[in-house]
Amino acid sequence: MPWRKCFTLLALLFLLGGGLNAVVSAQFAPDPWEKVHPRVREALGRGAKVDFLLLLREQADLRAAYRLEGKLERGRYVYQRLQDVAGHSQADLRAYLQSRGVSYRSYYIVNLIWVQDAGRDLLLELARRPEVQRVLPNPLVHGLPTSQMEPWNLPEGIEWNLSHVHAPEVWELGYTGQGAVVAGNDTGIDWDHPALIEQYRPPYPGYGRHDFNWHDAVSNQQTPYDDYGHGTHTLGTIVGDDGAGNQIGMAPGAQWIGCKNMDASGYGNPTRYIECFEFFLAPYAWNDPASADPDKAPHVINNSWGCPPSEGCITNTLEIAVDNLRAAGIEVVVSAGNYGSACSSVQDPPAIYRQSFTVGATGSSDTIANLSSRGPVPYGSATYVKPDVTAPGISVRSSVPGGGYASSSGTSMAAPHVAGLVALLISADPALAGNPDALESIITSTAEPRLDGQCGAPNPPNNVYGWGFINALGAVESVLPPSALRGTVSDVESGAPIASAALTLTHQDGTGYQAASDAGGHYSLTLQPGVYTVTASAAGYVPVTVSGVKVLSHSVTLQDFELLSAVAANPRSLQIYVPWQGRLSSTLSIDNRQAHPYELAFYEIPGGWTSPTLSAGGQVPWLEPDPLSATLPANSSLEVTIRFTATPAAGVGQPGDYFATLAANGDPELHIPVTMTVFSQCLAVDILRLSAAISGCQVSFSGELAGDPPFEQLWHFGDGLTSTAAAPTHTYTESGSYTATLEAWNCAGDAQDSDSLPLALDCTPPCVPVYGLSLAWQPLTPTAGQTIRFTARASGTAPLTYSWHFGDGTIPPAPGPGTEITHSYTLAGAYTVSLAVQNRCGQTVLRRCLQAAPRWVVYLPLLEW
Numbered sequence: 001m002p003w004r005k006c007f008t009l010l011a012l013l014f015l016l017g018g019g020l021n022a023v024v025s026a027q028f029a030p031d032p033w034e035k036v037h038p039r040v041r042e043a044l045g046r047g048a049k050v051d052f053l054l055l056l057r058e059q060a061d062l063r064a065a066y067r068l069e070g071k072l073e074r075g076r077y078v079y080q081r082l083q084d085v086a087g088h089s090q091a092d093l094r095a096y097l098q099s100r101g102v103s104y105r106s107y108y109i110v111n112l113i114w115v116q117d118a119g120r121d122l123l124l125e126l127a128r129r130p131e132v133q134r135v136l137p138n139p140l141v142h143g144l145p146t147s148q149m150e151p152w153n154l155p156e157g158i159e160w161n162l163s164h165v166h167a168p169e170v171w172e173l174g175y176t177g178q179g180a181v182v183a184g185n186d187t188g189i190d191w192d193h194p195a196l197i198e199q200y201r202p203p204y205p206g207y208g209r210h211d212f213n214w215h216d217a218v219s220n221q222q223t224p225y226d227d228y229g230h231g232t233h234t235l236g237t238i239v240g241d242d243g244a245g246n247q248i249g250m251a252p253g254a255q256w257i258g259c260k261n262m263d264a265s266g267y268g269n270p271t272r273y274i275e276c277f278e279f280f281l282a283p284y285a286w287n288d289p290a291s292a293d294p295d296k297a298p299h300v301i302n303n304s305w306g307c308p309p310s311e312g313c314i315t316n317t318l319e320i321a322v323d324n325l326r327a328a329g330i331e332v333v334v335s336a337g338n339y340g341s342a343c344s345s346v347q348d349p350p351a352i353y354r355q356s357f358t359v360g361a362t363g364s365s366d367t368i369a370n371l372s373s374r375g376p377v378p379y380g381s382a383t384y385v386k387p388d389v390t391a392p393g394i395s396v397r398s399s400v401p402g403g404g405y406a407s408s409s410g411t412s413m414a415a416p417h418v419a420g421l422v423a424l425l426i427s428a429d430p431a432l433a434g435n436p437d438a439l440e441s442i443i444t445s446t447a448e449p450r451l452d453g454q455c456g457a458p459n460p461p462n463n464v465y466g467w468g469f470i471n472a473l474g475a476v477e478s479v480l481p482p483s484a485l486r487g488t489v490s491d492v493e494s495g496a497p498i499a500s501a502a503l504t505l506t507h508q509d510g511t512g513y514q515a516a517s518d519a520g521g522h523y524s525l526t527l528q529p530g531v532y533t534v535t536a537s538a539a540g541y542v543p544v545t546v547s548g549v550k551v552l553s554h555s556v557t558l559q560d561f562e563l564l565s566a567v568a569a570n571p572r573s574l575q576i577y578v579p580w581q582g583r584l585s586s587t588l589s590i591d592n593r594q595a596h597p598y599e600l601a602f603y604e605i606p607g608g609w610t611s612p613t614l615s616a617g618g619q620v621p622w623l624e625p626d627p628l629s630a631t632l633p634a635n636s637s638l639e640v641t642i643r644f645t646a647t648p649a650a651g652v653g654q655p656g657d658y659f660a661t662l663a664a665n666g667d668p669e670l671h672i673p674v675t676m677t678v679f680s681q682c683l684a685v686d687i688l689r690l691s692a693a694i695s696g697c698q699v700s701f702s703g704e705l706a707g708d709p710p711f712e713q714l715w716h717f718g719d720g721l722t723s724t725a726a727a728p729t730h731t732y733t734e735s736g737s738y739t740a741t742l743e744a745w746n747c748a749g750d751a752q753d754s755d756s757l758p759l760a761l762d763c764t765p766p767c768v769p770v771y772g773l774s775l776a777w778q779p780l781t782p783t784a785g786q787t788i789r790f791t792a793r794a795s796g797t798a799p800l801t802y803s804w805h806f807g808d809g810t811i812p813p814a815p816g817p818g819t820e821i822t823h824s825y826t827l828a829g830a831y832t833v834s835l836a837v838q839n840r841c842g843q844t845v846l847r848r849c850l851q852a853a854p855r856w857v858v859y860l861p862l863l864e865w
Helices: 003-017 020-028 038-046 063-067 071-099 120-128 160-164 167-172 230-239 270-281 315-327 411-428 436-446 472-479
Strands: 049-056 103-107 112-119 132-136 181-186 214-216 255-260 300-303 331-335 357-362 377-379 382-384 389-392 396-400 404-408 484-491 502-507 512-516 522-526 530-537 544-551 556-558 561-565 567-570 582-592 598-603 610-615 628-632 636-646 656-665 670-678 686-695 698-706 712-716 729-731 736-745 752-761 771-778 788-795 801-805 820-823 829-839 842-852
Touching (some): 038 049, 038 120, 049 120, 063 071, 063 315, 071 103, 071 270, 120 132, 167 472, 181 230, 230 255, 230 396, 255 270, 300 411, 331 436, 357 411, 357 436, 389 411, 396 411, 411 472, 436 472, 484 530, 484 544, 512 522, 530 561, 686 752, 771 829, 771 842, 788 842
Parallel strands (some): 181 255, 181 300, 214 255, 331 357, 484 556, 484 561
Antiparallel strands (some): 049 132, 377 382, 484 522, 502 512, 502 530, 598 628, 598 656, 771 788, 801 829, 829 842
């Protein structure tokens, strides 16, 4: 077309249509059908009206949440930011829908609106709006794979799957999930099941029992229920324990809340899934979304379900919700799916998301289950490894509605182990709450690696096991402080710190350690747990050795040392008592632990003391007169009795303190002040009562004394050892009968009293019952006549005795210590294998059903060609 004709046509369009803008709009206006998903178009073609989702173009930017510290701060920020974005971006749409009388429901965790029962014209009008990014379907999808539960109601103690991931050892450390809140996002929950009711989060003051703790996205019932059974089973593996032998849960000390997102047939849809995610982000009271409170959000959500794209689930819709939950500090654990053993069979949201912590399933041999889905996952423009970790998922026994128990298999059973492990980690280190990155790093780095090259490179992380098989004990121990021994070394008299004191430690296995005190007298060592003998020594001081110092796992043990000078007077405050007049006396104990002698001089004796004489029992010739002095040989001890003759006329009988000094000339040189206290009268000591608090072979003694204090006391424990402490604690080394005796003195001079206390002690260590009992056999599916190798594992106080019964009437082998045995069945059929493990404090029995298959012989006919 010539340029002039083109200009003429444009001019005509300006006149007819309002200018160039009209031309551009007519030529480039987007087709609203391009925003509409084909499944919505297809549904619209089948009927006059349809339901659909309006995914809005604006989604909240929550990157700032990752710069906040703590779960509460992150949760509050994310909740408020999502509310703000949904509020202003949906306002015009909601007003328009209301003006047209259209039913709808808006969401904020994903910025979208669910439009219900709308026709073609309204759909196109909404699709033309610039704030709408896409029009998506809301199909009913099968969220659960087909599975069968096998009833098994007999309590078995700690379940095998928990022992395999070392959960019981974590409980022994004192961490059971206390302080953590887990969420069951599933078919519902039998909330008053005996294994679950005690762990249900308590009600909040002023609200109903289930407010903030339960939501039903299917039929909005106020009281929790489970009309399918799957949700009760998965939650049981997280927290279940009825206190009567059914120990089925990883974190029985955690609390739980729940949301029902699937119906009685195991079907859900995107809005139900999003509604439950939204409830967990900020739980609210029943029928009162305005009461939503992000502070009541759980720490971890278990999701043992999928949203299959093959049934119309749009892959990225739920991803926005998972992203936002993670930004709020909430861990999202997801089952990998049961589409194995093919590669790239992790295929359903939310398992396919990088942001989900995806879990595969293993059997009782800790090897991958055939049904467990595998990676890699091609999603968007990337391909990455899935699952992240694996956990037990075959024949897992847990709770079912009605108060019973059943076994089930699938990755649905594996994921709850990881959700429970998150709770255990938070109970061990509360600072991990609200930090999914740290939680996942701990779980993956402590997993037991498994090499498998089926679907790519064999080294972890691989597309079969991920980083490996979870290890609850390893994960929890990695966040606990190391075992340590700390304390101070000080002078017993002055309390002053002793620098550069040498600490020598010997572990019960003979391993030695050394340390030294710093300028403040402090020392600290990181040690392996166990019992130690510790010696503290310093120049010029008597070494002190303490035996039986217990350093516990992941805790700090405190052990202080008070050292006595190498030449020491004991007591340091020498007291001489005058009840009226006459002879006055007291005893001074002097020790020299050095390898060289000391010269001692007792001088500065106060006036008024007449005719002082000192006697050392003939050990040392003391010189007279003042100063009274002598030489104390190396490594020697003596008791010096000081006697005076005094009268009130000399002034000695007056009450008060009199002072002298004992000088010890050597290396180091010591000056020991001595105080002599005179009392005008003194009521003799009387032992009124002795008592003892007994804990095994450790006894804490105390005595009730009458008379004028201060008292001097000497305890004889009956095993050859003594103590001068007022209320000593003594540990006996052997069981038996002992007689403890207390001797007591006071200011009445030579007067004393004594009393005895009989003791009967049992030093037998406490018995730990059998626990962690597991039973396995190879091959897993034996045939009649085939030799089967049975193996068992158990823990508890040794020795353990194993008794086997194979259920076919054969005479079982005699009980013994063996954990491995072989057996074969003559006939095909189902047999109950029983294993009883006993120690001195009881017996635990484990029963498993074994199916022996028939031996088939196939005869092929001869063919003639």
